[in-house]
Amino acid sequence: MFRNVGENQFKRIAFFGIAVIILTTGFMIFGFRKVSLDYDFEKFFPVSDPETNFFMDYRSKFESDNDFLLISLENAPNVFDWTFLEKVKRFQHQLDQVENVKFTKSIVSEKEIYLFPGMQGAVFRPYIDFKEKHLQKDEKDLMENVEMVNTFIAKDKKSICILIRHEDYLSKKKSDNLITDIQKELGKFKFDKVRLAGRTVGQKFYIETMSTEMVLFVGLSYLLVLFFLYVAFRSGWGLLMPQLVLVGTMVWVLGFIGWYGEPVSIVMSILPSIIFVVAMSDVIHLLSRYLDAFRTGIGKFESIKLTLREVGMATFLTSLTTAVGFFSLYFVNVQPIQVFGLIAGFGVLIAFLLTLVLLPILIYFSPDPKYIRSNDQDPFWKKYLAKWFVWVLKRGRKILLFSLLFVAVCGYGTSRMQVNNYLMDEISKDEPIKQDFDYLDEHYGGVRPVELAITLKSKDDSFWNATTLKELDELEKYLESTYGARINVSIVKVLKLVNRSSHAGRLDYYAVPTAKRDVRRFRRAIEKMANGKMYRSLVDSTGKVTRISGVIPDWGNQKVTAKNEALKKYLKQHLSQASFSVHITGTPHLLDKNIGYLSLSLVQGLLVSVGIVALIMGLLYRSLTMVIISMIPNLIPLIFISAVMGYFGINLKTSTAIIFTIAFGIAVDDTIHFLGKFNHELRKGRTILYALKRSYLTTGKAMIITTFILCAGFVLLVFSSFQGTVVMGLLLSLTLFLALIADLTLLPVLLLFFYRKKGLKEN
Numbered sequence: 199m200f201r202n203v204g205e206n207q208f209k210r211i212a213f214f215g216i217a218v219i220i221l222t223t224g225f226m227i228f229g230f231r232k233v234s235l236d237y238d239f240e241k242f243f244p245v246s247d248p249e250t251n252f253f254m255d256y257r258s259k260f261e262s263d264n265d266f267l268l269i270s271l272e273n274a275p276n277v278f279d280w281t282f283l284e285k286v287k288r289f290q291h292q293l294d295q296v297e298n299v300k301f302t303k304s305i306v307s308e309k310e311i312y313l314f315p316g317m318q319g320a321v322f323r324p325y326i327d328f329k330e331k332h333l334q335k336d337e338k339d340l341m342e343n344v345e346m347v348n349t350f351i352a353k354d355k356k357s358i359c360i361l362i363r364h365e366d367y368l369s370k371k372k373s374d375n376l377i378t379d380i381q382k383e384l385g386k387f388k389f390d391k392v393r394l395a396g397r398t399v400g401q402k403f404y405i406e407t408m409s410t411e412m413v414l415f416v417g418l419s420y421l422l423v424l425f426f427l428y429v430a431f432r433s434g435w436g437l438l439m440p441q442l443v444l445v446g447t448m449v450w451v452l453g454f455i456g457w458y459g460e461p462v463s464i465v466m467s468i469l470p471s472i473i474f475v476v477a478m479s480d481v482i483h484l485l486s487r488y489l490d491a492f493r494t495g496i497g498k499f500e501s502i503k504l505t506l507r508e509v510g511m512a513t514f515l516t517s518l519t520t521a522v523g524f525f526s527l528y529f530v531n532v533q534p535i536q537v538f539g540l541i542a543g544f545g546v547l548i549a550f551l552l553t554l555v556l557l558p559i560l561i562y563f564s565p566d567p568k569y570i571r572s573n574d575q576d577p578f579w580k581k582y583l584a585k586w587f588v589w590v591l592k593r594g595r596k597i598l599l600f601s602l603l604f605v606a607v608c609g610y611g612t613s614r615m616q617v618n619n620y621l622m623d624e625i626s627k628d629e630p631i632k633q634d635f636d637y638l639d640e641h642y643g644g645v646r647p648v649e650l651a652i653t654l655k656s657k658d659d660s661f662w663n664a665t666t667l668k669e670l671d672e673l674e675k676y677l678e679s680t681y682g683a684r685i686n687v688s689i690v691k692v693l694k695l696v697n698r699s700s701h702a703g704r705l706d707y708y709a710v711p712t713a714k715r716d717v718r719r720f721r722r723a724i725e726k727m728a729n730g731k732m733y734r735s736l737v738d739s740t741g742k743v744t745r746i747s748g749v750i751p752d753w754g755n756q757k758v759t760a761k762n763e764a765l766k767k768y769l770k771q772h773l774s775q776a777s778f779s780v781h782i783t784g785t786p787h788l789l790d791k792n793i794g795y796l797s798l799s800l801v802q803g804l805l806v807s808v809g810i811v812a813l814i815m816g817l818l819y820r821s822l823t824m825v826i827i828s829m830i831p832n833l834i835p836l837i838f839i840s841a842v843m844g845y846f847g848i849n850l851k852t853s854t855a856i857i858f859t860i861a862f863g864i865a866v867d868d869t870i871h872f873l874g875k876f877n878h879e880l881r882k883g884r885t886i887l888y889a890l891k892r893s894y895l896t897t898g899k900a901m902i903i904t905t906f907i908l909c910a911g912f913v914l915l916v917f918s919s920f921q922g923t924v925v926m927g928l929l930l931s932l933t934l935f936l937a938l939i940a941d942l943t944l945l946p947v948l949l950l951f952f953y954r955k956k957g958l959k960e961n
Contacts, residue, residue, distance in 0.1 A: 305326055309322040491504045519870065621752045662718075823952060
């Protein structure tokens with residue numbers, strides 16, 4: 199654009215361009231007002247996956263497995279104190295009145311059921327009898343009942359747990375109101391220590407933290423850009439021009455997000471920082487080349503045309519390859535990642551468009567950069583870049599050998615990389631919310647739901663016959679003893695409780711009844727409990743699907759996957775002839791499935807990104823050798839990332855998997871700029887050595903400045919409260935720095951040793 203037009207025509211186009219930019223910016227400002235924040239776990243389910251479809255159908259038969267809250271209340275020296283228990287009872291009564299709370303459960307409200315032969319209905323005895331006040335007896339009975347210990351009371355007796363079952367699928371606003379109301383009620387009571395855990399608690403923390411960090415990172419990125427602009431140009435002119443472009447880019451990108459209508463997820467919260475530093479790269483390359491041309495005294499308009507002719511195409515290609523890197527995230531089978539990739543890709547193209555259109559216009563109509571013209575900064579850069587260039591040429595073979603050794607060491611590290619994730623692993627261990635979740639994990643069986651869908655194989659079978667109940671009991675014993683789950687809801691669990699209750703609470707009767715008469719009687723009792731709600735929570739309307747629902751600690755994807763494989767093996771060896779089939783499902787299971795797809799998605803995305811970049815290089819240079827040479831310095835940093843992850847035990851998960859495609863898309867930019875200048879010099883009839891030297895001394899400065907801006911911009915992410923964001927920032931910074939080193943050392947050596955000049959002529 200502008201490179202083949204006259205000055206008068208340029209002015210007319212410029213006025214039209216400014217008008218379009220102003221109108222579009224106004225439109226985007228209105229879109230910006232629509233931007234909202236969201237953290238919905240279900241959006242991280244695999245897209246269009248049979249497991250997701252199965253779970254949605256299963257959940258419609260019963261209820262959500264993740265819409266609950268746990269509140270742990272501690273008391274010193276232990277919870278068996280009347281003052282404390284009465285306070286808990288009053289507090290729980292207040293919780294029952296909170297909007298969107300369906301019911302609550304704890305030791306102060308739960309009652310043990312007693313069924314006696316010949317009696318109509320059941321007798322209910324509270325676990326904690328506030329009338330009789332036999333606390334020692336109540337304590338003894340409670341601690342002997344397996345369904346209560348580590349469910350509603352900790353084994354060490356220092357805390358109790360209140361279960362809050364709230365309405366399913368609460369919106370963000372209702373979730374926030376629920377937490378606010380609960381905290382308001384907690385403020386009326388003075389408990390020794392209170393801990394909260396659950397989906398709504400995590401969602402509120404994530405959204406509030408994202409909101410704070412977006413403002414923080416935009417502010418820090420802006421200050422960072424100002425600092426580097428000052429270092430690079432040392433003038434108000436050099437500070438002002440890029441800022442107008444960057445602010446315009448940010449408004450357009452945020453407006454695009456608003457008009458797109460997708461809430462900002464935890465993944466997309468880092469987008470403003472990425473756009474800031476990526477857009478800065480385009481600005482630096484164009485501005486640096488313009489100032490180099492302007493110093494020669496050829497005039498402002500001719501300097502602009504020369505800049506666009508020499509750097510415009512390279513800048514377009516770098517923006518395109520960076521956008522391709524982001525677009526390739528569409529292959530990750532997770533909706534928030536796909537949305538992030540699309541919006542980030544379009545954001546990069548928006549940054550390029552505004553840079554290419556707005557920056558030349560601003561330069562043309564602004565006063566001349568007198569300070570820069572009279573204070574030439576080139577000798578400093580040329581002096582040291584020339585020394586580095588000579589150093590590289592003298593050690594060409596050693597650089598090649600070291601590169602091979604480096605790749606071998608990184609290859610071993612890559613083999614150690616593991617796929618794993620935790621429900622709350624994005625949050626630092628120092629955060630109170632993480633400590634609360636960990637405490638409830640340890641003392642109350644866990645906060646990670648586990649769901650098994652049990653389906654009868656034959657329509658003539660029933661869950662209530664002796665053989666099926668025996669098989670279900672065998673399965674649950676394995677789940678509790680070997681798998682490590684705490685079962686909360688199941689036919690077997692309820693039958694055991696009812697059987698014990700029919701024998702005056704005797705512990706030796708906590709077992710599945712064997713007599714058909716007892717099973718029929720107990721089934722009728724269960725059908726009447728809570729006006730039929732109990733039965734409907736156990737068996738679907740067809741009577742052919744039941745559930746085993748419980749919790750486990752947040753062991754992580756790797757351990758849970760191993761447990762699930764062991765469970766499948768157990769089912770095949772011991773229950774292959776059972777009357778039912780077992781399907782593992784649930785919210786965490788789908789998140790784990792998502793992680794399982796990452797490796798394949800990562801490879802697909804990278805192959806597409808590498809393939810498109812290679813195609814671009816091939817079309818540009820018409821040389822397979824040049825394609826290979828251009829790929830090597832940019833693939834080595836990717837191997838380096840995976841090696842660092844392998845050696846330092848950084849797991850491959852949703853937040854770290856996207857690093858590879860982002861890093862490749864950005865890292866290849868410097869290579870393209872270098873090769874673009876190299877190709878330009880060859881077309882002038884220069885020798886390979888001379889073309890290398892000119893590319894090194896002119897493009898090298900911009901490469902160093904932009905890389906330091908990018909690295910510093912990503913390093914800012916270490917201030918995040920999310921561990922995945924911190925790791926992403928550090929690894930991206932390391933990778934881009936290594937890519938710069940490779941471009942300034944390995945790339946010239948590869949070109950000198952392996953590239954053969956063809957008959958290129960300047961266009």
